[in-house]
Amino acid sequence: MQARTLRIGTRGSPLALAQAYETRGRLMAAHRLPEEAFEIRTYKTTGDVIQDRPLAEVGGKGLFTKELEDALLKREIDLAVHSMKDMQTQLPEGLGIGAVLPREDVRDAFISLKYPSLDALPQGAVVGTSSLRRQAQVKRVRPDLEVVGFRGNVQTRLRKLSDGVADATLLACAGLKRLGMADRITSEIETDQMLPAVAQGAIAIEIQLDDEETARLLAPLNHEETALCVTAERAFLTRLEGSCRTPIAGLxxxxxxxxxxxxxxxxxxxxxxxxxxxxAPAGDAETLGLSAADALLQRGAHAHLGRAS
Incomplete structure (x- = not known):
């Protein structure tokens, strides 16, 4: 059934590799293929290289996907595995989403070696996060807290916490669970207290639009419920022209x-x-996201987005 080796592109971080292995495992199960039918190729992205300043200062979304998309366009790989929340809402010409895997826990995780929850932090405590979305929501519920920048992969951020750089940090529950590190979660933050990033917890598999064979192989992996939900969320983000420089949340x-x-x-x-x-009806996912964004813009949300009214 599968003559060629399927080349899977991914970043080299432990979480990215875990997501690539999950994708490979699902393809193996769906088509009864051996592990030898796949090759995993790792790429270092701009977001991986830049560690000395916030990504919001560098250029927003796409910093963790561009090199993988370039490899797709050059046909060095057959598919690229991404955390969907890292993807631009407008993909490069010739590329598209081949499948969206079942979504993991969408919530943010509160992690601290000293305190049980965000509410339990003492006045003036330091929270480390690189996310403007998380920063804004922390400051909204606890304006007394100090928020400091926290870059790096999951392991790096946990090490900074151990080193006392901050009293607490926030990470996606999904990533920690995929890494087998759910035991590091001090407490989950419910979505009514902290709304997640658009597409948080979802894995997207990007392919060349003209690659019908890879599209056919990926078709059984697509999780319709997750795909519908992230379609609405990404439409919302698209209309707002959101980036890493703008605190936007949607679920x-x-x-x-x-x-x-x-x-x-x-x-x-x-x-x-x-x-x-x-x-809205499930079949109107994109329209739902666009309508939600339009409603916020009419209320004045353009003030947060750097757009004229």
Whole structure:
């Protein structure tokens, strides 16, 4: 069934490799292929190289995907595995999403060696995070806390915590669970307290649009519920022209045949916030996300986005 070796492109971080191995495992199971039918190629992205300053200062989304997308376009690889929240909403010409894997836990994880929860942090405690979305929401619920920049992969951030750089940090539950490190989660932060990033917890597999063979192999892996939810969320982000420089959060959930969506934009300091809740039939996922964004823009969210009214 499979004559050629399927080349899987990924970043080289432990989490990225775990996601690539999950993709390979699902393909092996779906098509009864041996491990030898695959080759995993690792790439260092711009986001991996730049560690001395916040990504928001460098150029927003795409910093963890560009080199993989270049490899796809050069046909060095057949598919690229991404954390979907790292992907640009507008993909390079000729590339598309071949499959979205079942979503992991969408929540953010609170991690501390001293305190059980965000609410339990003492006044003036230091929280380390590289995410403007998390920063804004921390400051919104706890303006007394100090937030400092925290770059690096999961292991690096946990090491900084052990070194006393901060009293607590926030990471995605999904990444920790995929790494087998769920025991490092001090407490999960429910989505009504901290809304996740668009597509958080979702793995996307990107391919060349004209590669029908790879598309056929990936088709059984696509998880329809996850795909619908992230379609609404990414449409929301697209309309807002969101990037790493803008605190935006969004989450869609499917209940029966109805998609429920909640989206938020924030000022950097968390003092101002616009929020929207909408629902629509599951088949209208993209329209739902666009409508939610339009509603926020009409309310004045453009003030957070650097856009004219």
């Amino acid at each position: 869609a959930t499917l209940h029966g045949d109805t998609l429920h969506f909640r989206g938020m934009t924030f000022s950097i300091d968390g003092a101002e916030c616009f929020e929207i809740k909408l629902e």
